[in-house]
Amino acid sequence: MSAKSLLENFYNSDIANNEALVNDFFHKDCELHWNSSNGFTLLKYDEVIAFFEGVRSSYNSLRFSHTHLLESGNYVTSRHHVYAQTIEQPNDEVLLAHFIALWEVKDNKLYRCYELSQLADEKTINSY
Numbered sequence: 001m002s003a004k005s006l007l008e009n010f011y012n013s014d015i016a017n018n019e020a021l022v023n024d025f026f027h028k029d030c031e032l033h034w035n036s037s038n039g040f041t042l043l044k045y046d047e048v049i050a051f052f053e054g055v056r057s058s059y060n061s062l063r064f065s066h067t068h069l070l071e072s073g074n075y076v077t078s079r080h081h082v083y084a085q086t087i088e089q090p091n092d093e094v095l096l097a098h099f100i101a102l103w104e105v106k107d108n109k110l111y112r113c114y115e116l117s118q119l120a121d122e123k124t125i126n127s128y
Helices: 003-012 021-025 045-058
Strands: 026-036 039-044 059-072 075-086 093-106 109-119
Touching (some): 003 021, 026 045
Parallel strands (some): 026 109
Antiparallel strands (some): 026 039, 059 075, 075 093
């Protein structure tokens, strides 16, 4: 499977409900380097598991809308927007944030990610 196909499968999976997500998609030696409005966070395998446990407890669904998905060998760059249906408002989908992520695939698993995110607000809501 190509790196791009693996990433597409990850983004199209049922991220908000799949308890096997990290095991299915992430390399045991993975690192997610995330710069957000909260600052820098480094997530390794166990922290990625904890992160997605939090996602499952907060959201009924997540949807990713890609504007760019570019592959070069084992590397994939993604620019996307994340939409969610929360547990509190399951009938309303809201735009959460905008992302740019640089992924490296190793052994057919997500190995490294360097990610930037910005929360959606009035100024960014139409930044497609």
